[in-house]
Amino acid sequence: MKRRNFITKTLLASAALTVAPALGFSKSLENSNNLNRSAKFMAKYELPKLPYAYDALEISIDKLTMEIHHTKHHQAYVNNLNNAIAGTELESLSLNDLMKDISKAPATVRNNGGGHYNHSLFWEIMAKDGGAPEGVLLDAINSAFNSLDEMKEKFNAAAMTRFGSGWAWLLVQNGKLVISSTPNQDNPLMDVADVKGTPVLGLDVWEHAYYLKYQNKRNDYVANWWQVVNWKEVAKRFNEA
Ligand code: MN
Secondary structure: OHHHHHHHHHHHHHHHHHHHHHHHHHHHHHHHHHHHHHHHHHOOOOOOOOOOOOOOOOOOOOHHHHHHHHHHHHHHHHHHHHHHHOOOHHHHOOHHHHHHOHHHOOHHHHHHHHHHHHHHHHHHOEOOOOOOOOHHHHHHHHHHHOOHHHHHHHHHHHHHHOOOOEEEEEEEEOOEEEEEEEEOOOOOOOOOOOOOOEEEEEEEOOHHHOHHHHOOOHHHHHHHHHHHEOHHHHHHHHHHO
16 A cells, blocks of 8 residues: 555656646746746835945945945834835836926825935945045035035034924025925925935935944034035036036
8 A cells, every 4th residue: 555655646647747837837937927026016215235345435425324324224124114115006107207297195105205315315425534625515505605615614503503304405496505404204206395405415414324433413424424425426416416
């Protein structure tokens, strides 16, 4: 009996192998359709890679803060945004267009879409050796604020007077540089912003951005942060604005 069972099983197994290619084909087609479907609905946006190591900006921002900020906070904005827009008409918009019409979107899209836009900008406008503003960007800074130092003073004031969580911004409005701040994850691209324009520099003043190293001393964080501003990237954004 045991032997017969063994033979039966073996025969069944080889029969299964014989028909496997046909079954396997339709099965794998079905799987790839499912994958395409979930990729379309679940992952419109992805966490961007940092253009430097987590410890690259330690002169201003510690490694652990950078790592948690990027892999936990930013990742959560990306995941929540993807989930919130899945299967809705908002899914077909570019991130910039989503920002420009954000008043029509639910609060969760405003918070997490803004979070994704703002952090994607934030990582790029920082660098280990970010240089200094020059050329047309420096001219525009001097023309709007008299000097780089006065621009920094105004920006720092915007960062310090933003109560609670938010961002300070240097943005282009009608061809001119201006400074503003926004609450939560709002930004100057949004139609709900008090001061609208194209951001070229932004500073995250949520406590999660500085608390491990600076605790309550937001002013020290803001002052130190200028050492890691990537002025080449700011100039690029200014030229494109
Ligand atoms: Mn943040």
